[in-house]
Amino acid sequence: MVRRVPGRLLRHRIAVEPYLGDSAYGPRFGPQAADVPALVAAAHKQVADKDGRTVTATAQVIAAPDLDCPPGSRITLPGGRTTTALTVNEHTAPGLPVPASTEVMCG
Template sequence: MGAIPRRFLRHQIIVEPYAGRSGTQDLYGPAVEVRCFLEQKTRLVRTPTGDTVVSSSTAYAYPGTTAPAKSRVTLNNGRKTKVIQCADQDSGGLGTPDHVEIQLE
């Protein structure tokens, strides 16, 4: 099937990619507007370090979208949150849409 059809990406979020930490604060790259489908549903997810945390939202975006863990995100309703993890979802030719899944705090 290829990439998730653009017509399904009905929402927009703003992602400020996490760029590391200076001595006293987190550093972020320039803000990027990302088209996505935003599902606001609470669920338990694992962080890249293996901890279990609560995710309040999941954004499904076009393949190639970059949103490193700890990136700042502004949702379409103005709420600010952070990325727990971001994962590429490749169908492997099974006919389901390829996409990026972004788990948000």
């Protein structure tokens, strides 16, 4: 059984607009999921974006493992700043007593 990151640790609330792809008019986003529990931390870390370019992430978001947030999604952080999901990693450790979570690095 995969355990989830405990909700009591996800003290912040974010909004996520999942990236659906590009259209002739620019990027398309799905309906906004508001009030998503998360843990948000300032971070300055070099990551490779979805196109393989090295970019600097400025925020790290930890959320439940079922977060719908593909790279390119728009995220509104607790302070109101809107940012973009650069990388999305799902962390699991089947058989080990550690919780599953989703980590999003934002630009």
